[in-house]
Ligand SMILES: Nc1nc2c(ncn2[C@@H]2O[C@H](COP(=O)(O)OP(=O)(O)O)[C@@H](O)[C@H]2O)c(=O)[nH]1
């Protein structure tokens with residue numbers, strides 16, 4: 069139960085250039101009411117990665133902001149290589165992220181919270197794992213958020229480990245680099261839990277994808293406040309998250325996914341053969 073605290077590696081960072089054979093990267097930034105910090109975030113990420121990642125694009129997914137975020141983005145779009153998508157209505161984090169993934173065109177998608185709680189330079193901690201993994205999660209080491217958030221997140225991750233028997237410790241991270249085809253195949257199924265990443269990680273795990281957690285530094289929010297975990301709505305968020313977790317667990321149990329464990333190549337072959345047989349049976353069946 070108790071483990072040694074993960075530590076950020078002190079090895080010098082190899083800051084690109086990336087190997088073009090690994091494919092380009094779409095940086096996706098979900099944004100809601102971040103007028104004071106979004107410019108800093110974008111300048112840092114474009115400055116650090118723009119020239120060093122071969123074939124790079126930036127997708128900004130703004131979502132129903134009621135402050136000046138839209139105006140700031142419209143100004144920045146004229147001078148920086150970014151693609152901005154604005155929405156008048158707030159879709160919510162999960163839906164906004166699913167839509168934003170649809171705009172990404174590169175083989176890898178780097179999804180990062182836009183409030184600069186993760187530094188652009190720490191992308192290079194994830195990069196070496198592109199050779200061997202499908203989903204690379206930046207594990208906050210340590211998390212620099214108010215104590216109640218650290219506690220809630222610890223409980224949430226512990227519950228997910230308990231119910232789903234997964235080995236991960238920071239499944240709701242806001243710093244993740246994921247193969248686009250994996251995102252595209254799994255993201256449409258995400259819907260039980262309130263947010264996105266934790267449910268995505270569990271589904272990817274059972275789909276047999278290779279997942280790694282890499283410790284990265286995390287910084288306190290410099291300006292603005294959380295737009296998701298307002299203290300006033302904490303009870304409702306916790307209740308909804310737990311209810312979603314239980315419904316997903318019941319669904320996985322009913323479908324035998326928990327018993328089966330993560331898909332192996334053998335499972336995939338059996339499933340493929342079953343699909344071929346059922347389609348050929350349908351084709352052979354006489355028309356009614
Ligand atoms: N697209 C979109 N982004 C959101 C929404 N709510 C928050 N965000 C963004 O999601 C990221 C994480 O939100 P934040 O409130 O900082 O969550 P916390 O770090 O977990 O406290 C930030 O970049 C926000 O701008 C939303 O409704 N839609």
Ligand SMILES: [Mg+2]
Nearest residue numbers: 181183185289
């Ligand atoms: Mg934040």
